[in-house]
Amino acid sequence: MFGSKKYVVGLDIGASSIKVVQLDQTKKGYELKGFGVLPLAPEVIVDGAIMDAEVVVDTIRQAVKEFKVKGKYAAISVAGHSVIVKKIVVADMSREELATAIETEAQQYIPFDIEDVNVDFQILESDEMLESGEMAILLVAVKKEKVAEHIELIKEAKLDPIVVDVDAFAIENAYELNYELEPDLVIGLVDIGAGTMNINILQDGVSSFVRDISIGGDQYTEAIQKEFNVNFEVAERLKRGQLVEDISQEDVLAIVNTVSDDIAVEIQRSFDFFRASTMDVAVDKLYLSGGCSLFGGIDRFFEEKLGVEVEILNPFRNIKIHPKKFDVDYIESIAPQAAVAVGLALRRLETQ
Numbered sequence: 413m414f415g416s417k418k419y420v421v422g423l424d425i426g427a428s429s430i431k432v433v434q435l436d437q438t439k440k441g442y443e444l445k446g447f448g449v450l451p452l453a454p455e456v457i458v459d460g461a462i463m464d465a466e467v468v469v470d471t472i473r474q475a476v477k478e479f480k481v482k483g484k485y486a487a488i489s490v491a492g493h494s495v496i497v498k499k500i501v502v503a504d505m506s507r508e509e510l511a512t513a514i515e516t517e518a519q520q521y522i523p524f525d526i527e528d529v530n531v532d533f534q535i536l537e538s539d540e541m542l543e544s545g546e547m548a549i550l551l552v553a554v555k556k557e558k559v560a561e562h563i564e565l566i567k568e569a570k571l572d573p574i575v576v577d578v579d580a581f582a583i584e585n586a587y588e589l590n591y592e593l594e595p596d597l598v599i600g601l602v603d604i605g606a607g608t609m610n611i612n613i614l615q616d617g618v619s620s621f622v623r624d625i626s627i628g629g630d631q632y633t634e635a636i637q638k639e640f641n642v643n644f645e646v647a648e649r650l651k652r653g654q655l656v657e658d659i660s661q662e663d664v665l666a667i668v669n670t671v672s673d674d675i676a677v678e679i680q681r682s683f684d685f686f687r688a689s690t691m692d693v694a695v696d697k698l699y700l701s702g703g704c705s706l707f708g709g710i711d712r713f714f715e716e717k718l719g720v721e722v723e724i725l726n727p728f729r730n731i732k733i734h735p736k737k738f739d740v741d742y743i744e745s746i747a748p749q750a751a752v753a754v755g756l757a758l759r760r761l762e763t764q
Contacts, residue, residue: 419483422757427457427607432475433753443732448479460492472569487575487756489582491608494558497622504547522553529553575759580612580622582755590729593617597696604704606630611682621686629704632671676717701725701751727754
């Protein structure tokens with residue numbers, strides 16, 4: 413890859429914003445080449461559904477121009493109810509045999525018509541719990557309609573979508589680049605965006621449990637709107653700790669903590685389900701990313717509620733950022749929000 417100019421832009425199309433990241437791979441590691449975030453109005457993407465494709469396309473084009481993204485290749489990702497990721501056990505077979513049999517194997521685990529989904533898999537390392545003649549795989553299924561919709565958006569923005577990933581795996585890429593492997597610990601990667609929370613649990617450095625939940629920053633805004641009878645813009649300001657006349661920060665904090673408690677319950681449910689499926693293996697540490705991780709003190713809140721160590725994930729931790737090219741303080745202030753985009757930017761186009 414050294415010297416290759418076939419740059420890939422990591423493009424995270426979120427419910428509240430579009431994030432772009434472009435990296436340059438050198439002999440010394442990765443350097444930031446392009447980065448930026450542009451907001452989306454709340455009605456553009458609702459519950460994961462793109463309601464105004466034209467606005468999304470225009471915003472992508474604006475981001476590419478404004479943040480000086482080079483080249484035409486893009487790596488994108490999907491998440492939500494249209495994505496199913498499961499660790500399953502199948503009969504031991506070669507990769508070629510599994511590729512042929514995967515759709516048949518997948519049918520019993522996917523709540524969609526097999527004709528309506530794209531299916532992929534990853535063979536996992538041997539598991540002590542497996543019996544002779546068995547193998548574990550990570551099964552991934554995504555609705556074709558969801559993939560086609562995103563690909564069409566990227567093409568309309570005059571980019572070439574060479575990779576379609578899953579949010580949870582993109583976050584895993586960002587984590588692996590920036591943090592030392594902790595083989596003795598079970599790691600939970602939790603990204604809380606505006607509309608979706610992605611949970612990915614790594615056991616022995618391998619993804620063993622993935623779940624997307626429709627909860628996130630929008631729930632905070634909606635709860636504040638309802639409680640104080642204010643519009644979206646005012647609720648967003650209150651959520652970020654800004655003062656609004658006649659509304660006390662203490663009252664806002666009470667609402668924020670109530671929603672955070674609901675999110676903690678969903679995380680705990682996922683951890684409990686993982687524990688039940690792995691003969692009592694518990695999550696040891698949680699890395700938190702996404703826009704909601706920027707709320708002051710949310711890491712300590714989750715530590716208290718979940719009883720595990722929580723650290724805010726910095727996807728730029730091992731990426732060189734030139735202070736003459738970028739506002740380093742700004743990037744550091746919103747870094748966790750870029751985890752998906754960084755993970756996608758790491759998906760390099762193979763040199764021909």
